[in-house]
Amino acid sequence: MAVRFQTRRQFLQAAGVSLALPLLESNGTLHASFGHTAPRRMAAICLAYGLHAPFLLPKKMGRGFETTPYLATLGNGLAGRFTVVSGTSHPEVTLGHASDACFLTAARNPGGSSFRNSVSLDQFMVEKLKPSTRFPYLALSTRSGSISYTRAGVQIPSESKPSRLFTRLFINGNAAQVDEQVRRLEDGRSIMDTVLAPAKRLLAKASAADRPRLEQYFTAVREVELRLANGQEWARKPKPIVDYAPPNDVADPNDDVTRFKLMLDLVSLAFQTDSTRFVSLYVSPSSRVQPIPGISIGFHGLSHHGQDPEKLTQLKVVQMQQMQALGVFLNNLRSTPEGDETVFDRTTTLIGAAMGNASSHNCKNLPIILAGGGFQHGQHIAFDAVNNTPLCRLYVSILQRFGIEEERFATGNGTLPGLELA
Numbered sequence: 001m002a003v004r005f006q007t008r009r010q011f012l013q014a015a016g017v018s019l020a021l022p023l024l025e026s027n028g029t030l031h032a033s034f035g036h037t038a039p040r041r042m043a044a045i046c047l048a049y050g051l052h053a054p055f056l057l058p059k060k061m062g063r064g065f066e067t068t069p070y071l072a073t074l075g076n077g078l079a080g081r082f083t084v085v086s087g088t089s090h091p092e093v094t095l096g097h098a099s100d101a102c103f104l105t106a107a108r109n110p111g112g113s114s115f116r117n118s119v120s121l122d123q124f125m126v127e128k129l130k131p132s133t134r135f136p137y138l139a140l141s142t143r144s145g146s147i148s149y150t151r152a153g154v155q156i157p158s159e160s161k162p163s164r165l166f167t168r169l170f171i172n173g174n175a176a177q178v179d180e181q182v183r184r185l186e187d188g189r190s191i192m193d194t195v196l197a198p199a200k201r202l203l204a205k206a207s208a209a210d211r212p213r214l215e216q217y218f219t220a221v222r223e224v225e226l227r228l229a230n231g232q233e234w235a236r237k238p239k240p241i242v243d244y245a246p247p248n249d250v251a252d253p254n255d256d257v258t259r260f261k262l263m264l265d266l267v268s269l270a271f272q273t274d275s276t277r278f279v280s281l282y283v284s285p286s287s288r289v290q291p292i293p294g295i296s297i298g299f300h301g302l303s304h305h306g307q308d309p310e311k312l313t314q315l316k317v318v319q320m321q322q323m324q325a326l327g328v329f330l331n332n333l334r335s336t337p338e339g340d341e342t343v344f345d346r347t348t349t350l351i352g353a354a355m356g357n358a359s360s361h362n363c364k365n366l367p368i369i370l371a372g373g374g375f376q377h378g379q380h381i382a383f384d385a386v387n388n389t390p391l392c393r394l395y396v397s398i399l400q401r402f403g404i405e406e407e408r409f410a411t412g413n414g415t416l417p418g419l420e421l422a
Helices: 008-014 068-074 096-102 121-130 162-168 175-205 210-235 256-272 297-303 309-334 392-401
Strands: 041-047 084-085 136-143 278-283 347-352 368-371 381-383
Touching: 041 121, 041 256, 084 175, 121 278, 136 256, 162 210, 162 256, 256 278, 256 309, 297 309, 309 347, 347 392
Parallel strands: 041 278, 041 347, 084 381, 136 278
Antiparallel strands: 084 368, 347 368
């Protein structure tokens, strides 16, 4: 028996889709398999409280820099395989924690009454490349929130439970469950026809200014239809088998570091099985005292250290555990062969934050690490600490590495100086 939803909204939410008619001046209201080439992948990881710059950034720019406490924690196996970038930011992105929403979009003035976000880097790449994987992308978090946004600036809900993510990736349903899933997807394709009906009626009387908005809406609906069709195809294909025990969700509500480690494990497995090629992971803000020996102050309190020596000591311990988890993740990718390379070589991993100094909510001089992905690494690219270079120039470099011939993304015009392909 097919699953039926009482409202269109219920179905669309269940499918992870947010579709509302666009805001129009006409009515003034808002309605509710690789072939012969191994694929390229991207993981974008945003740390809500950033990384304390004095523990991260080398004093010397260029190559041959001395390591730092945080970089050393990544492990010797990654030496020369990543690039540190300093002196970049998103122009006109301020207001501390509100800036997290703009990490992959660079939309200006977050937190303002008229703020509207824009498409995130990962979603822009999915649009361009249309990956033929079970999941076109995965939007993840350690607690809540998301750094992935649709072209219309709508936040894409994230998955924060490792157990549920593992089930989505690797647990096959029985025959009845698979049939039920296919019927739900078929229902959704018919619902798309109904969703389009009022928009088509509006198009006949839309103003010249409204027509581009409606065309954007039609494009979004067509993309949803393609996702539903893709879902039907994958629903009957067996999921990959992995040598990894189904994880239990972290029982300790304070333990954000273990949540982070589990999510990174699953991202590694998702890439290794080619279940997806694009992942965004938001390491969500937390006020909890982390269950780590010697830690007595909540994570948020540590981020607002005000140069207090005791807070800085504890902050270093917590953030070094985060860096250690990232090192394990990157080395897992590096130890997985893929053709003549490794999954690490084919994966561009962007690690950073939307605040350069969480203690003062300063959004300049963002801490950025770029690992793998086929770039010439082993350097510290340092730009002016006062007149920052737009971080989106790095995003343009990433786009071009994937074969997307764009010279601009958001506030970035041209590629990042000093970053070359391997």
